[in-house]
Amino acid sequence: MGEHLPASEHLNENEWLELILGGDAAAPRRHLDACAHCSAEFEKLRASLQEFRSEAHQAAERPEGFWARQHAATVSRALRKNTAPRLAWAASLAAVVLAALILANPAPRAPSVQGALPAPSAIAASAPPSIEGDAALLMDVQQSVQRDVPEALEPAALLVDEMNQRQQQHRNP
């Protein structure tokens, strides 16, 4: 190891970088061989940078479970984000096709309440008037009017008659 060189002859910033980068740094290396001051400084600098690297790697170390979770979350998010736009496009396309089909083939209009009732002309067409029919209808109406009890209440009338008869028997055994 040679004598200390004057400060003006020490390594400059670029030469320090060449040494640290480890490329072809013949001239700076010759200086290191000759300068104990720079040589000692270089060793400290190199050790510091190695410690820095080691510490940075340690700071980023995580258990395997962390990487597995991170990996799964990343892939899951990527695929989810990838399919969402496709689904949106598919839904939009389906809506457009449906609208086009509806416009091209309009459905028959829903029948209105008035339309649901048969028109008088339709009744006339389906049931042509006849003299026999009219007469039968009039007979039926007359029988109904002449009944003592409406047809629908005949069972009740029978029940009342039976109750009256029993009551009569009870009074006059």
Next chain:
Amino acid sequence: MESTLARQPTLSLRADAAMGIAREEFDEIVRLHQRRIFRILLALVPDADTAETLTQECFLRAYRNRKAFRGEARVGTWLVRIAINLAADHRRNRRHAFWRRLFAHWNGGEEAWERAQRIADPGASPLRRLVARERLRAVWNAVEQLSVQQRTAFALRFVEEMSVEEIAAAMGIEAGTVKSHLARGVAAVRRRVKENDGYG
């Protein structure tokens, strides 16, 4: 020196990248690169939670933009570039910058010291460990004082051992500019180490 990227298993995207990345391929890319991307982001952003979030975001952005990948660079370099951009975007968040400044003021540089405390060299003597801790603290303090570009180049070189050309590709700058950033970074670290050793 052979760079970390060069030593990593090669996984280039298929030639028909325009057809997209298959799920298995994306799985493999995430598996191979997630540790490294996280490590880089941890050096560029202030906390581990942010680094974790941005790591996921890095891969998501890569996946979304996979058709833009031309295969001119390695996948690893491409991912590092995305990570750097994400870290830059994160820093641009003014609200975050405010909180970071505030916490930095409160902490008074304690974070760098805590990092320096975690040196794993249990076999060394207490004195050597103390010296090493002090020196590492000086390095962290110096790195934290660098500009964003200088710190990025410094981290890519001295944490990831990327070559100057790879750093230039990842940062989108000239190799000469990378060297300039690295020279500033090394000078700052050297100055701090000298000051720490008391012969500066």
